[in-house]
Amino acid sequence: MVLLSMILLPVLVAPFAWIGEKVNRDFPKYLSLAVGIFLAFCTAYLIVKYPGNGFAFEEFYRIYPPFDFNLHLAVDGISLVLLAIVAFLAITVTLSSWHVERPGAYFFLILIFLGPMVGVFVSLNLLWFFIFWEFTLVPMFFHIGIWGAENRIYAAMKFFIYTHLASIFLLLGIIVLYLSTHTFEFGKILNIHLDPSVAKLVWILMFIGFAVKMPVVPFHTWLPDAHVQAPSPISVFLAGLLLKMGAYGLLRWEIFLFPQTSKFFAPLMAFIAVLTIFYAGFRALAEDHIKRMVAYSSINHMGFVLLGLSALTAAGISAAVYEMVGHALVISLLFMIAGYIHHKTHTWYISELGGIMKKIPGLMTMFVIGVLAAVGLPGTAGFVGELTVMLAAFDYYGWIMVIVPLASALGAGFFMWMLQRAVFGPLREEFKNLATLKELPLVENIPLAMYIAAFIIVGIVPAVVFNLYNPVINTFAQLFQ
Amino acid sequence: MNINYLAATMVLALTGAFLPVINRLFRISGIQGALISSIGYIVSLFLVLISGEGRSVLKGFFTTDPVSILVGALVLVSSWMVMLVVYWITEKDKFVNELISALMISTAGALLLISANNFISLIIAMELMTMPTYLMVLFAFDDKSFEAGVKYFFNGALAVGFMLFGISLLYGMTGSFDFSALVKNLFSDPLVALAAVFIFAGFGFKITAFPFHFWGPDVYDGTCPGVAALLTGISKSAAFIGLMRVVYEAIPVIAGHFPLILAIIAALTMTVGNLLALAQKRVSRILAYSSVAHAGYTLVAFAALSVPLSVTGIIYHSVAYVFMKTAAFLCFAVLLFVWGARTMDDYKGLGRREPLLGALFLIFLLSLAGVPPMAGFISKVFVFTAAVDAGMTWLALIGLLNSAFSVAYYIWIAKQMYLEEPTLEKPINDSPNKNWILLPLAVMAVLLILFGIWINPVVDASAVYAAKVGF
Numbered sequence: 001m002v003l004l005s006m007i008l009l010p011v012l013v014a015p016f017a018w019i020g021e022k023v024n025r026d027f028p029k030y031l032s033l034a035v036g037i038f039l040a041f042c043t044a045y046l047i048v049k050y051p052g053n054g055f056a057f058e059e060f061y062r063i064y065p066p067f068d069f070n071l072h073l074a075v076d077g078i079s080l081v082l083l084a085i086v087a088f089l090a091i092t093v094t095l096s097s098w099h100v101e102r103p104g105a106y107f108f109l110i111l112i113f114l115g116p117m118v119g120v121f122v123s124l125n126l127l128w129f130f131i132f133w134e135f136t137l138v139p140m141f142f143h144i145g146i147w148g149a150e151n152r153i154y155a156a157m158k159f160f161i162y163t164h165l166a167s168i169f170l171l172l173g174i175i176v177l178y179l180s181t182h183t184f185e186f187g188k189i190l191n192i193h194l195d196p197s198v199a200k201l202v203w204i205l206m207f208i209g210f211a212v213k214m215p216v217v218p219f220h221t222w223l224p225d226a227h228v229q230a231p232s233p234i235s236v237f238l239a240g241l242l243l244k245m246g247a248y249g250l251l252r253w254e255i256f257l258f259p260q261t262s263k264f265f266a267p268l269m270a271f272i273a274v275l276t277i278f279y280a281g282f283r284a285l286a287e288d289h290i291k292r293m294v295a296y297s298s299i300n301h302m303g304f305v306l307l308g309l310s311a312l313t314a315a316g317i318s319a320a321v322y323e324m325v326g327h328a329l330v331i332s333l334l335f336m337i338a339g340y341i342h343h344k345t346h347t348w349y350i351s352e353l354g355g356i357m358k359k360i361p362g363l364m365t366m367f368v369i370g371v372l373a374a375v376g377l378p379g380t381a382g383f384v385g386e387l388t389v390m391l392a393a394f395d396y397y398g399w400i401m402v403i404v405p406l407a408s409a410l411g412a413g414f415f416m417w418m419l420q421r422a423v424f425g426p427l428r429e430e431f432k433n434l435a436t437l438k439e440l441p442l443v444e445n446i447p448l449a450m451y452i453a454a455f456i457i458v459g460i461v462p463a464v465v466f467n468l469y470n471p472v473i474n475t476f477a478q479l480f481q
Numbered sequence: 482m483n484i485n486y487l488a489a490t491m492v493l494a495l496t497g498a499f500l501p502v503i504n505r506l507f508r509i510s511g512i513q514g515a516l517i518s519s520i521g522y523i524v525s526l527f528l529v530l531i532s533g534e535g536r537s538v539l540k541g542f543f544t545t546d547p548v549s550i551l552v553g554a555l556v557l558v559s560s561w562m563v564m565l566v567v568y569w570i571t572e573k574d575k576f577v578n579e580l581i582s583a584l585m586i587s588t589a590g591a592l593l594l595i596s597a598n599n600f601i602s603l604i605i606a607m608e609l610m611t612m613p614t615y616l617m618v619l620f621a622f623d624d625k626s627f628e629a630g631v632k633y634f635f636n637g638a639l640a641v642g643f644m645l646f647g648i649s650l651l652y653g654m655t656g657s658f659d660f661s662a663l664v665k666n667l668f669s670d671p672l673v674a675l676a677a678v679f680i681f682a683g684f685g686f687k688i689t690a691f692p693f694h695f696w697g698p699d700v701y702d703g704t705c706p707g708v709a710a711l712l713t714g715i716s717k718s719a720a721f722i723g724l725m726r727v728v729y730e731a732i733p734v735i736a737g738h739f740p741l742i743l744a745i746i747a748a749l750t751m752t753v754g755n756l757l758a759l760a761q762k763r764v765s766r767i768l769a770y771s772s773v774a775h776a777g778y779t780l781v782a783f784a785a786l787s788v789p790l791s792v793t794g795i796i797y798h799s800v801a802y803v804f805m806k807t808a809a810f811l812c813f814a815v816l817l818f819v820w821g822a823r824t825m826d827d828y829k830g831l832g833r834r835e836p837l838l839g840a841l842f843l844i845f846l847l848s849l850a851g852v853p854p855m856a857g858f859i860s861k862v863f864v865f866t867a868a869v870d871a872g873m874t875w876l877a878l879i880g881l882l883n884s885a886f887s888v889a890y891y892i893w894i895a896k897q898m899y900l901e902e903p904t905l906e907k908p909i910n911d912s913p914n915k916n917w918i919l920l921p922l923a924v925m926a927v928l929l930i931l932f933g934i935w936i937n938p939v940v941d942a943s944a945v946y947a948a949k950v951g952f
Contacts, residue, residue: 131853
């Protein structure tokens with residue numbers, strides 16, 4: 001019942017956020033916070049009780065067994081890590097949105113979003129996975145479209161149509177897979193030997209769906225628009241959860257299910273990954289818009305995730321999952337602070353900023369810490385993630401991956417250059433007497449501090465994350481032998 | 482046909498027939514009229530639901546199987562909701578009771594059409610369903626609705642003409658109208674194919690399949706939206722089921738030649754419907770062309786007629802369609818009545834003015850677009866799974882791409898309603914009991930989500946039907 005309640009409770013209480021706004025303006029945000037804490041407690045309970053390997057806490061709700069259309073929920077180590085991210089971001093995003101306009105509708109949509117989000121990570125039925133996956137688009141569309149920046153409507157429409165189009169390929173893949181296996185169950189598909197040509201067709205169709213969500217070059221164009229126009233807390237959901245859905249789907253429903261086909265396509269994945277890393281790195285280098293730069297660095301990191309997955313070894317996959325955690329924590333912090341910089345200085349452009357460290361040292365210190373984590377400073381999650389991914393890639397692909405550390409240097413380059421231009425240096429004249437340029441209120445600092453604490457803890461003690469899912473990945477990695 | 486089912490159609494038709502008489506005698510108000518009709522609907526619904534057991538009558542003409550019970554019940558529910566909304570949005574002096582009377586008789590015709598298994602009863606049921614709608618289309622009493630009425634009448638007459646010609650060819654070959662006799666005596670023959678083409682053409686008019694779709698948007702746009710809800714939702718769903726019975730019960734011999742033709746017609750219907758919908762400015766025309774596109778999705782399932790899943794696809798899509806299309810037009814009708822909103826520009830910011838109604842409209846639009854967890858999603862899954870199963874992956878891909886692009890105009894309405902600033906300042910008809918009208922629409926939304934997750938009733942009924950027609 002735990003998993004089902006984690007999916008249903010946010011959705012069922014969501015209307016109360018909308019109604020409650022009329023009674024008390026503060027009610028929706030406390031409700032959302034309570035749901036976030038509820039999710040955190042449930043996840044903590046699951047982590048503590050998790051036996052260490054395999055699927056646990058299985059829940060099976062019969063709907064229509066002849067078509068295998070049943071709600072089958074279970075978690076393993078990988079799902080648990082992602083559930084932890086969902087719960088953590090649910091709390092931090094609520095705190096970051098403390099002073100949002102029209103809170104009723106806003107938190108209604110957040111709650112509507114959280115339930116299916118949990119469902120994506122715990123569903124072992126492919127059709128239900130798709131149902132949850134697809135439904136998350138609707139609240140995101142309204143979040144971007146209503147609370148976004150100037151060009152929000154264009155971004156929201158592009159986001160919805162683009163990702164929906166990608167999902168269509170995923171759905172076609174699911175249909176072809178169902179007709180060849182007559183099941184939607186993860187466990188059953190795992191034991192069926194599929195005809196290689198069918199497996200390749202299914203793999204490609206589903207990969208398009210996942211690759212757009214991740215996103216990887218050349219399917220990434222929706223992301224910079226969506227991120228730049230979305231309000232910062234929603235960017236956190238986009239980067240922290242929506243992109244993880246793509247990577248998780250690729251891992252759970254393609255790499256684990258079709259190990260041999262994935263092996264066939266591994267060079268393609270690695271090529272796309274390296275292309276993504278470099279392309280996003282160069283785009284970020286050229287970018288003047290600070291949030292767009294963070295968005296490209298987010299794509300850059302997702303390239304590392306895909307590179308780790310493409311290595312198809314236990315080390316590579318576990319590095320990729322670790323990088324997903326690091327990305328969720330670090331990029332979320334950067335998106336939040338990029339949003340605050342715009343809020344305080346009324347400009348998005350690095351060329352119009354300068355020396356704001358002098359006016360808001362507290363916020364900018366956190367920004368610098370976040371940037372250092374993003375470029376892979378030892379002691380943060382960014383370092384462990386990139387290093388382990390690179391090691392796994394060297395291991396699998398050999399000397400050709402020597403180019404990847406260059407990309408890492410590129411990442412360091414664009415971030416440091418941005419810091420030097422925007423944050424350090426002399427304070428610009430027009431900022432000297434700007435009244436809005438002041439430190440954040442406490443409640444908005446809490447989530448930022450939470451991100452920093454989290455990525456430092458998992459950076460110093462990576463074992464807290466690795467230990468959770470390594471046995472699972474080791475079990476599945478035997479399939480690639 | 483089960484005697485209870487027959488009684489259900491009788492009750493409905495007689496309630497409809499006596500409603501104007503009662504009004505002449507007692508001058509009933511809108512609420513009283515709605516109550517009297519509701520009683521008719523409830524009794525009829527009850528009778529349909531218990532028609533699983535009981536004596537059989539008119540055996541050679543109608544059949545009562547799980548499909549007719551299921552779809553009949555859902556058609557009744559949708560028609561009931563249409564009745565409530567039409568009473569609410571129609572001003573008193575416009576012969577509203579006569580309109581409701583025609584609506585109920587037409588629904589009785591739809592109930593008979595979905596259970597007809599003889600060409601004679603099929604034609605009679607179809608005419609019973611269509612004749613009252615010829616009057617209803619004229620109901621807006623303006624030039625546009627006269628134009629729509631004339632167009633509708635001529636197209637309807639043409640459709641019946643085609644169909645009768647096809648049927649007479651079949652009769653000439655076998656000497657029978659009965660489906661069970663036809664299926665035994667027919668063999669693959671050019672004349673049978675010709676007859677099938679004519680019968681398809683007749684149904685093609687009814688379901689607005691390409692190239693017989695031209696009248697559809699003009700009529701749906703020209704008449705008042707409550708009537709359009711009946712025409713595009715209920716009549717079309719009933720015609721889908723009627724066509725399904727003809728194809729699977731009477732002339733399955735065409736399965737050898739027709740799938741490719743049907744597939745091409747399906748692909749063209751979807752594409753034409755979606756492309757034209759994208760170009761529209763008026764919301765009623767968008768909904769009308771989307772209904773053309775949905776005829777295409779159902780035809781995809783017909784094209785896959787060699788596999789049993791196609792039956793599930795057709796029935797599920799009809800079930801989902803009757804709810805979502807009817808309800809979408811009803812939402813449009815209520816917004817038109819309260820705000821006078823016709824075009825996309827009028828829809829700007831309406832979601833803020835009418836949050837609940839807007840949210841309901843959004844549910845129906847997303848269901849039409851095929852977003853889970855609404856029934857429109859799962860029905861598309863069945864339709865396209867059937868197509869892939871029948872070896873027409875290309876058709877499924879065209880259909881899915883169409884479905885993805887169709888999202889553009891559905892979400893465009895959502896964008897106008899929620900993301901733009903309002904343009905309309907004051908409602909033209911501000912009714913104090915506005916929230917009551919949300920109730921029927923909410924019922925349809927709940928049923929739509931329920932059928933999107935709880936697939937058992939529809940799939941079980943389809944399985945029984947598939948077994949009956951020999952899969």
